[in-house]
Amino acid sequence: MKGRLFLIPVTLGSPDYRYVIPEKVLEIIISLRKFIVEDIRSARRFLRMIDPRFPIDESEFMILNKHTDYKDLDGMMSFLKEGSDTGLMSEAGIPGVADPGSDLVLQAHENGFRVIPLIGPSSIYLALMSSGLNGQNFAFNGYLPIKRADRIREIKNLQTMARRGQSQIFMETPYRNMKLLEDIAATLDNNIYLCIAANITHPDEYITTRTVSDWLKKGFPDIDKKPAIFIIGIKS
The missing domain is CATH 3.40.1010.10 (Tetrapyrrole methylase, N-terminal domain)
Structure with a gap:
């Protein structure tokens, strides 16, 4: 057998x-x-x-x-x-x-x-389902490039796909989260939506979706060294 x-x-x-x-x-x-x-x-x-x-x-x-x-x-x-x-x-x-x-x-x-x-938790799908962004057409991109120039180029590419209606999901090594957010803030258009989902299923779970403009006004959360999923997209 x-x-x-x-x-x-x-x-x-x-x-x-x-x-x-x-x-x-x-x-x-x-x-x-x-x-x-x-x-x-x-x-x-x-x-x-x-x-x-x-x-x-x-x-x-x-x-x-x-x-x-x-x-x-x-x-x-x-x-x-x-x-x-x-x-x-x-x-x-x-x-x-x-x-x-x-x-x-x-x-x-x-x-x-x-x-x-077997059924169990997936940070990718839990983040997507709670983001409010397009859950019918999406792509998971894994980790973005480490080199800043390459990472910014990839963020621009993801924004292009997001504007076509496909939610773009990606992640980062936790200790580089804040650097990634700096690059996102400097690269994405103000009207693009960004979901930040950190420490999913933990007592201090944080999941919020805002436009980049709103994030810049209210500030990013401190998710340094916390496992996180990031999603960019547009309103359906």
Whole structure:
């Protein structure tokens, strides 16, 4: 019997996992003993959080992160090939989206294994649904370039697409959030809408959509070192 690949959701850092992960999903996660994870320590911590008696010592883990060589993916199929149901786990949110796990998921499909996504929190979709911007036509652009000139050029490109009615979603490494906001303020037209969604699902969650003009008048929030999603768009 072939193993199945379960795509495991984890929290976005919020203290109460029951707020974002359904009970039935937790039952499936707890039943697994084979895992492919971005970081073993945080994966073990999550498993012990949802079940203090989880048998860590009876479980096996493989690491899949941004440093993993594509040729190593074949070896990661071993759990599935031996018939074991296996969980793929990201550092935060859902695997396979803005996450190196997508390569493994494709490999599983190519090898004929069943892939089963489990319901959980996605900062990208939670930000979009609460932004008020176009949720029917949108694009996720991941991280913007690090070099300022390249980043400003990309922000201008995203604005062009946003003016055509397609909401543009992107993110930044948390410690560079405020620098990104400076570039956004200096680059975007005043009538473009910008949604800032930070620390989603946390007690201090912040989600607000305003025109750039209004942001400049009222000031940006201090989201330094806080995980955030940014969306630009126009009124539908």
